[in-house]
Amino acid sequence: MRNKALYLFFALFVCIPSFAQILDPVKWKVELSKISADGKATITYEATIDKDWHMYSTKEVTDGPVPTSFTLSEVEGVKITSDINPRSRVIEQYEPAFGVTVGWYEDKATFQQQVKISDKDNFTLKGSVRYMTCNNQNCLPPTTYEFDLSQHNAVAKKKNNSSVAEVEVKDKPQEETNTTPLIAIKDLPINNDTVQTIAVSAENHQERIDTWANVVDEMKAFGEVKTDEGKDSLWKTFLTCLLGGLIAVITPCVWPIIPMTVSFFLKRGKDPKKGKRAAITYGLSIIAIYVGLGLIITVLSGADGLNSLSTNAIFNIFLFALLVLFSISFFGGFDLALPSTWSTKIDQHVDKTSGLLSILLMAFTLVIVSFSCTGPIIGTLLVDISVNGSLLAPTIGMLGFAIALAIPFTLFAFFPSWLKNMPRSxxxxxxxxxxxxxxxxxxxxxxxxxxxxxxxxxxxxxxxxxxxxxxxxxxxxxxxxxxxxxxxxxxxxxxxxxxxxxxxxxxxxxxxxxxxxxxxxxxxxxxxxxxxxxxxxxLYNDKVSATFKDYDDALMYAELKNKPVVVDFTGHACVNCRKMESSVWSQPLVKSLLTDDYILVSLYVDDRTELPKVEKVIENGKEIKLTTVGEKWSYLQRSKFGANAQPYYCLLDPNGMPINHPMGFTENSGEFINFLRTGLKNFKKIIKENDK
Known part of the structure; x- marks a missing residue:
């Protein structure tokens, strides 16, 4: 049992990465209500969202994520009588990556729309829902869910990145073709080299190795996908609160109590061993009290309660005022303390009891008496770790704080001579x-x-x-x-x-x-x-920007320069993509590798720029049409790399073959540097083998 407990304890801190996979966090259900005698009916759109994921609301925000939108593309015998009416609560939070407040749904989202049907036995009602989802680690490209409610026969299918999201009138209709477009690179200066122009005909392109071929198995040979959820780890929470507890020890409310409490235990019994056991019990009681506090907070808040509050604007104002109040108390403006009657009553019970209960009550007395100093520290720590998002964060944090607070009492009980060397109050x-x-x-x-x-x-x-x-x-x-x-x-x-x-x-x-x-x-x-x-x-302007926005162009230029390629699957609305670019790419060594040793291409999976010509591809046995740039790059990520989350980084040679495992989101620049260096090393090995 002991080994199992230890295993479970350490398992709390271990994150097991997995290989890339296609994610599908939203399940849609579209239904048409019973048609009334006068032809009125209601379309209900219901989205079930996986845990830890969120889907953005219908409100469009400038420079924000892609909003959820509904389109009735084929309507015959049906009149739309109302706009989309959201029936679920929208969570609105400020998103630093976009610099704006955005809205989203969690768990479930329901929308309704009123229509009027002229002939309930014969009508056409087809449409689609376009939506975007994210979690704390990844953002998925905009996805389209198509439905058919014609004659009450609901047939629905999912199609990622379909272009049926909106009906727009164009001057010229798009022309469908299966012909691979010409690959051309024009006027692209790389590292201040001479501007070069390369043109590759369709025939020459066909002779090249298929750079769009699936390479999932080849990537697995290099190891697992490296990623970092971007949350504070439980270890970091524990160590932060441990440090907070050590600081609390040297406050005026705790430090003077240490020698008095230890002396009490040593003199309480004739046997010094009993005094030491009492001190250990006292320390464990302190830990139990604070861990209990953490558990209470966990139960009251739930898994995401504190995290939701910590990003709420009104609650942030309250936290600001609370911490200012704590600082005024520390400056000596007033004493922040619990009612003195509490400690008095507990002291009376201590005198009347003995054994374990007496020691536990003494621990409660310490918690109450020291609150004027420990309270603000605990409050600040709990506020800070609330953004952790982990169910165990408050409990682990209070465990660290309590251990630090209990250590001095136990140590001085085992080594009483140290009391003489303690700095005086x-x-x-x-x-x-x-x-x-x-x-x-x-x-x-x-x-x-x-x-x-x-x-x-x-x-x-x-x-x-x-x-x-x-x-x-x-x-x-x-x-x-x-x-x-x-x-x-x-x-x-x-x-x-x-x-x-x-x-x-x-x-x-x-x-x-x-x-x-x-x-x-x-x-x-x-x-x-x-x-x-x-x-x-x-005045700061040192941002790393991709030279290419086209996959084929980047590979062709890489062949000319004999350099490997960093394929950056990203999105305009990808939060963690912006974090990576600002905190990791800006590192001097990372910047040097990306600009000097690699050809960097950024492929935006939510780019709605229309392709010059519609491209037809086969996916999962079905023919789909790619009409926008974003759909094209999203298909490339799915078909070639077997993934659909962003950010997603792949290192390739000019033939489109992987030279390292892929990497997802990480704020560890050292890990990203090692990722790039390993790919560069593997690429140089390939060159040497080809030269032999």
Missing amino acids: GGWLNSVKVLLGFFELAFSLKFLSMADLAYGWHIMDREVFLVIWIVIFMLAGLYLLGKIKFAGDDDVEIVSVPRFFLSTFCFSMCIYMLPGLWGAPLKAISAFVPPLSTQDFN
Whole structure:
């Protein structure tokens, strides 16, 4: 049983990657209600959405994701009498990747539309639904679901990236053809080389190796798809809260209690071993109380409760006000404490009881008495880990916090001589508390910024945020040097070594943030500051952009340059694609590899630009028409690589053969660099073998 428990514990922190697969997170059901005597009826569109996925609403947002849209393409004997009426609650949240507030549905989405039918026994009613879905890891290309409600015989089929999403009147009808279009590369400067023009005839193209052939098995030979969900891991949550617990130990509410509590246990019994056992029980009781708190939060919030609240604009304003309140308390403005009667009553029960119950009550007393210091720290940690999205995050976080808080009591009970070397209580404890107040105040601005972005107030743009942070860290540095005093502070006649290093850190942060006022990315704090899109003045312009937007053109140019190709399956509405480009591609080494050693081609699967000619392909035994650029690249990703999620990166040689396993979303630049380097190494091996 013990081994099984350990196995399950560690299994919580392990993510098992899988090979690429076609994802289908939405199931549609389209029905026509009973037709009334006067011919009125209701079309009901019902979408069932898989867990952890969301489908975007019908509201179109400029520069946002592709909205859900409904089209009745073939209508005979039917009159549409109303617009689409959404019947499900829309979740609206600010999306930093787009810089706008977007709406989406989770679990289920229902829509209705009223129609009037002239002859209920003879009518044609065909249409389609076009929608886009994402989760925290991937975004799928826009997908079209077709339905046929003619004469009440509902026949539906799914067709990815169909062009039947909207009916548009064009000046000239599209011409259907099976002819492969000419591949031409014109005026494309690469790395400032001489501009070159290449033209390849259709006949020469047919002689080349089929660069669109399926390579799923070949990719598997290189290993599994590498991906990162982009969430904070439970290990990171545990370690962050462990650090928070260690900080709580050196606050004025906890530090002075340690020697008194340990001495009580050692003197309570004649046998020192019993005193040590009591101290261990005391530490375990502290852990049990805080873990219980984490479990309560988990049960009350559910798997996504805290995450939904943490991205809600009104709740972010509340969190901002709460953290400002905590900081004022740490600055000495008032004492934040639980009612004193609580601790008094528990103390009375401690005196009347003995054994395990007595020790447990003492642990409760510590939790209540230390709340004025630990409460703000716990609150801040819970707010921070709420964006984790994991059901276990609050529990794991409180476990880390409680272990750190309980360690000193247990250690000093086993090594009583250490008590003599403990720093005495004094003004330094108040300094720790005030310093935490500065950090609480700085952290609070993150939530005000989220609310500002959601409502579009533009009162907390990036440069304003950075100016306030620079001032806060500057004041914190001056405080550590004794230039500023708060209530309860002693005079600082000599700057201690810890004060010196902490003040150096604060002033260094000020200098680090200064270039951000002119647009520097500030990657170390990018998770806290508003996006660069909110900055009015920006001198930073060092973005990696793909030279090619066409797969065949990129391969032809790669053959000319004798370089491998990075195929980037992306989307205009792909959140994680933008994250990759801003946080990983901008790294100097990654940028160098992408621009100097590879030919980079970005294929947008949601690009609705019409193809010059309709292309017919066979997929799953059925003929489908590709009418837009996005449909073409989405088909390429499905047919060649067996995947349909974005971002999705493939490394190929000029013949379209893989030179490494594919990679999905990751914020680990080192992992992405290794991915590129391995592909480059494999490509060089192929060249050497061909030269022999």
